[in-house]
Amino acid sequence: MKARISLILIAAALLCGSCERTLDFEGPENEKTTDLIINGTAIVGTPLTVFLSRAYQIDKVPSIQYYDYEHAVLFKDDLATDYRTDDYLSKTAVRDAEVAVEVNGQESYPMHYDGLGFCYTCGYVPQEGDRIRVYANYGGEEVTAETEVPTKPTIEIIGHEVLAENPYQDMEGLVNQTDTVMRLKCRISGGGENSYYRLRVRSERSQTLVTSSQYWKDGGWQRLCYHYYVMQDVYFSDDELFTDNRLVQGFGGWPAYFSTVFEGSQAAGRTFTIDSPMAYVSPDALDFNKTSKDEIPEIAPRVMVELQAISEDLYKFLKAMQLYRITGNERDAEPMLIPSNVQNGWGILGALSYNRHFVEYGN
Numbered sequence: 001m002k003a004r005i006s007l008i009l010i011a012a013a014l015l016c017g018s019c020e021r022t023l024d025f026e027g028p029e030n031e032k033t034t035d036l037i038i039n040g041t042a043i044v045g046t047p048l049t050v051f052l053s054r055a056y057q058i059d060k061v062p063s064i065q066y067y068d069y070e071h072a073v074l075f076k077d078d079l080a081t082d083y084r085t086d087d088y089l090s091k092t093a094v095r096d097a098e099v100a101v102e103v104n105g106q107e108s109y110p111m112h113y114d115g116l117g118f119c120y121t122c123g124y125v126p127q128e129g130d131r132i133r134v135y136a137n138y139g140g141e142e143v144t145a146e147t148e149v150p151t152k153p154t155i156e157i158i159g160h161e162v163l164a165e166n167p168y169q170d171m172e173g174l175v176n177q178t179d180t181v182m183r184l185k186c187r188i189s190g191g192g193e194n195s196y197y198r199l200r201v202r203s204e205r206s207q208t209l210v211t212s213s214q215y216w217k218d219g220g221w222q223r224l225c226y227h228y229y230v231m232q233d234v235y236f237s238d239d240e241l242f243t244d245n246r247l248v249q250g251f252g253g254w255p256a257y258f259s260t261v262f263e264g265s266q267a268a269g270r271t272f273t274i275d276s277p278m279a280y281v282s283p284d285a286l287d288f289n290k291t292s293k294d295e296i297p298e299i300a301p302r303v304m305v306e307l308q309a310i311s312e313d314l315y316k317f318l319k320a321m322q323l324y325r326i327t328g329n330e331r332d333a334e335p336m337l338i339p340s341n342v343q344n345g346w347g348i349l350g351a352l353s354y355n356r357h358f359v360e361y362g363n
Helices: 002-017 069-074 086-092 312-324
Strands: 036-043 049-054 098-103 107-114 119-121 131-138 141-148 154-163 181-189 196-217 220-232 261-263 271-277 302-310 346-360
Touching: 036 131, 036 141, 049 086, 049 098, 049 131, 131 346, 141 346, 154 302, 154 346, 181 196, 181 302, 196 271, 196 312, 261 312, 302 312, 312 346
Parallel strands: 036 346
Antiparallel strands: 036 049, 049 119, 098 107, 098 131, 107 119, 131 141, 154 181, 181 271, 196 220, 196 261, 196 302, 302 346
């Protein structure tokens, strides 16, 4: 009995002596000085382009026409971009800001708004090793972002063959009705700690489709022709280099646990095999993106293999986006955070250099 009373007294003493303490929590930065967004990638040999737009609350985001992954991998407006983004940019772009880029802490280049691309451009062409700082001012609000251009990577194509069957034809979300696959054996040189890569593999081709429509030219009736560029960015490999155990489900034809982005420490001196299904030309292509023959060159069926050395911030952003695109919107789901390297604002300024090869099906 005395023992029980003693335990009760001890517990009461502990309760009376306890107190509350407020702990500092260093979590993600939720409040920003502005709602401005800087997005852009400095690419070696390509004039710098930067997108400046605004962030919106979830209930105030401008409505846009949604393009699914089928449109992204099959039909495009040009040869430069992977996806169609004009709808969103046309409604969110900031058109009259003061934007400039500073290179290596010395030269500064003003950037001018391009109304066709909804972006800011200038004559500066990034080079390997350049330290780039972009700053934008709009209505007294200023945002800045910095990046450094990586050294050009090295990838070799040490062998290839064309397979007469396609084991990936039934991948969910993959628009791919071809029976032909290019298998390539590749090797990465260099790499190491503090380097980051993205491997881009694209099957591409062009095709001229003759329509039943006619027009009068040079004293005779001519059939109307349209020229199309089509591509397929999805590729496959069993090599552990492309494994990301967080990606528990596939997306748009990409298999589960597959990532195109990896660290240089995993890639140095590595040899691996990849499979690239041939780009599919839809018989309904006349319904999409008609382009005159003179604007797109003839491209025989081929595969582009491009190893990109990317900045660390861009690497983290791409990894997060690959996870974000398969994350559900359940009420109790864990929040998904997208990295940003923009001071006082949002977005990502990345940089990359690349080593690119083409392998034609006829070779």
